[in-house]
Amino acid sequence: MLNKPELLAPAGDWERLKMAVNYGADSVYLAGQIFGMRASAGNFDDENIKKAISYCHEKGVKVYVTCNTLPRNDEVDKLPAYLEMLDDAGADSLIVADLGVFMAAKKYARNVKLHVSTQTGITNYDNASAWYDMGASRVVLARELSLDEIRVLRERSPKELEIEAFVHGAMCVSFSGRCLLSNYMTGRDANRGQCAQPCRWKYYLMEEKRPGEYYEIFEDGGTHIMNSRDMCMIEHIHELYDAGISSFKIEGRMKSAYYAAVVTNAYRHAIDEVFDGKPISPVWVDEVNKVSHRNYSTGFYYGDNGRMQYYEDSKYIRNWDVVAYVDKCDEDGTAVLTQRNRFWKGDTLELLTPSGAPVAFTVGDMKNAAGEDIDYCPHPEMEIHTKLPFQCPPLSILRRQSDK
Secondary structure (H helix, E strand, O other): OOOOOEEEEEOOOHHHHHHHHHOOOOEEEEEOOOOOOOOOOOOOOHHHHHHHHHHHHHOOOEEEEEEOOOOOHHHHOOHHHHHHHHHHHOOOEEEEOOHHHHHHHHHHOOOOEEEEOHHHOOOOHHHHHHHHHHOOOEEEOOOOOOHHHHHHHHHOOOOOOEEEEEEEEOOOOOHHHOOOHHHHHHOOOHHHOOOOOHHHOOOEEEOOOOOOOEEEOOEOOEOOOOOEOEEEOHHHHHHHHHOOOOEEEEOOOOOOHHHHHHHHHHHHHHHHHHHOOOOOOHHHHHHHHHOOEOOEEOOOOOOOHHHOEOOOOOOOEOOEEEEEEEEEEOOOOEEEEEEOOOOEOOOEEEEEEOOEEEEEEEOOOEEOOOOOEEOEOOOOOOEEEEEOOOOOOOOOEEEEEOOO
16 A cells, blocks of 8 residues: 655644644644744744644644745844744754755754755755755755656655645745745735735736826736636646655645635545545535635646636635534534524535535524524624534534625
């Protein structure tokens, strides 16, 4: 039996961490308050990093901490103490992009493995091998590689070197995220986790001597000329593994807890089915369409780069709304829920758990925290008591197809 690839999920804060872990991640990646590439994610202070690592390790899940910004002179002095804290906390690896950070980690975090970030733009076996020779246990490949190129890199780099690649989530119009457009236009540096995503904006031409006269820029019927599709490789699990990728990475530390749960769950079941010798069930392919996303593509993996851009708009597709999370549920399905969006008695909902396909049911009698009968749930975070189709664990999700 072949070893399954690792499923690596994003954890932008505690809620998203718990969702990723409970819905099947083998490992999660997260950031502290400094040196991480997602400045607007919730992230973790030092104490919560320690708690997060302990929580994950109790459940058999590894924790990779991102230290992948390019530090400035006034930040470098903070590195030693931060790296020593991560070493003491038991982090499984650090994801780094800066050579100075890499060398500092070898000195101050001796027990932590080193993964080289996609920000370094690794596109060939010599580059990958050089990082291995310096002490890296894993490289995260540039997203611009095809499966054929990855096969060659795998064959001609050290066999002990692990290879990680993104398989799902947002794509960047610039090479492996190396972009100055946001910094130039807004003062928010993408290479320091502050990207304003100007590549998603709608642009016009203006002639120098005709100020105020705007002309649309058209490409295949649309004006969003730099807007990239999201990546989705859930139907290509076997090809990814066959190319030599040992860790399947889901993008999305800025995405919702619902996204972390649903996408992790879908890839968990798809990977398990492939390695059980079964075809991937259409239900898991459909699941990734039930989160907020842009139109999907397979990125650069098959060399069809023209399909990556979407010119009509940069809007997200949102067809489903989370209405509640399960707090607890007894053997006969009587549950306590926390409301996230309004829903009514008689609504048709789907119940999603980590253990199987979603199940549709009709909402029956409901009570509030005071035990009073209610017909709908109008208040955010309100406690709801109702009957579900079966017993399910905490963090199970109730959702409704959007009527927007």
